[in-house]
Amino acid sequence: MTKPHPHLRYAWAALVGVFAATVFAAAPAHAHAVLLDSDPADGEVFAEAPTEVVLHFNEPVEPPPEPLRVFDADGERVDADDAGHGSDRSILRVSLPADLPDGGYVVAWRAISADTHPVSGSFTFVVGDPAVVDQATIAPPPDTPAGWGAAAAAGRWLTYAGTLLAVGGAVFLLFVHDRAPAERRPLTRIVGWAVAAGAAGSLVAIPLYAAVSSGAGGQALLDEQLLAGAVSSATGASALLRLAALAVLLLGVAGLGIVSWAGPLAVAGGVGALGSFLFAGHTYTAEPRALIWASNLSHTAAAAVWLGGLVLLGLVLHLRRRAGGEASGGAAMVARFSTLAAASVLVVTVGGIALGWAEIRTLSGLTGTSYGWLLLAKVGLVAAVVALGGYNRRWLVPAVRQGGQQAWQRLTRTVRVEAAVILVGVLALTAVLVNTVPARTQQALDEAAAAAEPYQETHPLGPEYQVELTVDPAVAGDNQVTVELLDEAGDPVSLEVPAELQFSLPEAEIDRISREPEPAGPGSWEHSGGELSIAGDWEIEIRVLVDEFERITTVVTVPVADAGTGVDHDHHP
Structure with a gap:
């Protein structure tokens, strides 16, 4: 029976510890603030x-x-x-x-x-x-100058790419590589460059967060107060934790084969670097938080193993092919990595399903929101990489074992393609997704906005008439009020007479704002204005002087929705 790798027990212990911490430390929270x-x-x-x-x-x-x-x-x-x-x-x-x-x-x-x-x-x-x-x-001040959002997305991509490649590369060195001395230095150098990229992305995340969150753009980079606020924010704390963890990981990788504690140190640094992503982003507040945190950690860890392994495996295959090494050695390593990659794909899939459910919840959220379409694009790229990996394992690896140099060349090429698709495509979509409004939040806002439809109803007006009242959009702020006089059968009445509107909101102690609407034709009047400025149940009194001696009146209650959400709320005094 094959003995487990000597460092494997440290990896399992660390992962179990972090998993337990996410389960027992989780507390209730919400989604994007509205x-x-x-x-x-x-x-x-x-x-x-x-x-x-x-x-x-x-x-x-x-x-x-x-x-x-x-x-x-x-x-x-x-x-x-x-x-x-x-x-x-x-x-x-x-x-x-x-x-x-x-x-x-x-x-x-x-x-x-x-x-x-x-x-x-x-x-x-x-x-x-x-x-x-x-x-x-009356215009709002300029928003964050253009380009800073894109710069923040690029910084997130650099952080994800560097951190995941560093962690996955360390796992490859610990559990997959056959310790060929000539390859140790270039592989360690790749991990070092990945650590540098992850650290650079984490460092620039802090001033970029200050620029975007404050709306000040480049001015935030020179503002000590804004920069200090960014450092003390959850984003800043996450970045600082990641910097420390990456330093520990690099120290462990540099000591592999030299000191006995290097492996456990690298594992601890990797877990800390991946865990730092838990404290900023959509999943920080998604419910149930224990499940989502655990899913996020396992999803990210599996993606790191997959990406880092592909990049380092591609380098090893290239080095051995250039050196004229035996194909069987490379094939055996591919087989070991394929087993690890298959497990990673399973974990990525299960974790991705849990995270997708937390952010989407409905089929319409998947197909009817920007977040859903971005996620579908990401799933499509991952599926393509999985299919390519299956092709490698099913046809190319056996051919390489039989000494086929052409198969070795094709295997090297396909591994590079797999790594490039994940590194460029999948992680770029991830960098955009984490700052896109989740589908569940977007749908709630859309449903609330849809609920704020224009008001249009017909009401009795005296013994002989009816009145059709339209309030558009029936949302707090400017509205157009249209009144049309009808007879008992519902047909328009052609009367060129004056009318009056009075607006009241008893719950806010607003009483009888009087307005004279403009004639819009015989028996029709219109008024546009900001009288309905507060959400609530407004009373609109309609007065029509049908002849010199008779004024007919009716009072209509019109629900006016809040301008921010499209939902009728009690007014806060």
């Missing part, structure tokens, strides 16, 4: 200036530097620069000056979700008469 509502609401009109701006999120959020900024129509900042949250970490607020003059204002906000991803947005409100405010002059 703005539930705000005070002021988007488009709200005030007779008197508010004293603060308050945002309500669906989960606790972390405020980056300057999370809430308020600007006037000239682009001048008017808030008190005291933004933050108190005891309730799902609320952000900032104070406004007591002498805020009449005019239009824009609120620009940023927050960090529990899964470490930044979210942002903006909305407007008006103090005084909205008719004298030029809405075109």
Whole structure:
């Protein structure tokens, strides 16, 4: 019976330990943060200036530097620069000056979700008469300068590629390579370069996170406060842990064959480097967290073994072919790696299914969201690599064992292709996926937005008439209100008479905002404005003077959804 590799027990012990830690340390959490509502609401009109701006999120959020900024129509900042949250970490607020003059204002906000991803947005409100405010002059400040998001994605790719290649390369040296002395140095050099790439990606992740999360772009690189905030964030902590773990891994790999503790040290460093990915990203908050953390760790570890093994195996085959070595030795190594790769593919698949379920949950989420299509593309590339690996094991490895030099050349080429597809294609898609809104979150937002349909109903108006009322889009902010007068049979009535609308929201103590709609034809009137500025059940009183002596009236309750989510929420005073 073949004895297990002497370092194998250390690897199993480390993996079991981390698996147990993820299970017992997990705590409840949520997904991307979503703005539930705000005070002021988007488009709200005030007779008197508010004293603060308050945002309500669906989960606790972390405020980056300057999370809430308020600007006037000239682009001048008017808030008190005291933004933050108190005891309730799902609320952000900032104070406004007591002498805020009449005019239009824009609120620009940023927050960090529990899964470490930044979210942002903006909305407007008006103090005084909205008719004298030029809405075109109320614009949010520029967002993060273009290119920084792409730079962050490139940095994530470098981090993933370097870290996974370093860990997988160490596993190859420990468990697959036959310890040929002439190959030890070039293989160790590859692992060293991979460690350098993973470390570089981790280092640049910190200033890039500051640039993107703050919205300051390149200015963040020169701002000590923003950089310090990035270092102390979950992303910064994850990067620092990865740097330390990669250093330990490199020390262990350098000592292989020299000191007895080198193998366990390399395994510990590898587990730490892979574990650092748990503390930033979608899976940090996905439920059930114990299952998702364990799936994420095993999925990443198996991918590392697969990628690192392919790269180093390709190098070994190239070196031996160039040196004119025996094909059988290379084939035996391919067979050993194929066994390990088959197990890795199984773990990658099982872990990927668990992670995909956590982020998607439905078939429509897979085929109807950007996240789902990116995941399908990633699965397609992985399937292609698996098929190529199966071809190697089924046909090329036996041919190489029989001494076929042409088969050796083809095997070397296909192994390189496998490694390139994973390194470039799969990891590039992964770098984009981790910063894409998960399908489950996107669907929830889409469903909420779809729920905010325009209001259109017909109601009795006196003993002889009906009125068809349309409110579009029936979302807090600017709306178009259309009134059409009908007879008892539902046919339009041609009357050129005046009408009046009165808007009330009893729950917010807003009473009888009176407006005269413009005639839109005989028996039809239209009005556009920001009176419905708060989500809630608005009462719209319709008054029509049908002749010189008779005014008929009806009151209609219209549900107005929140501008941020499309859902009708209680207004927060």
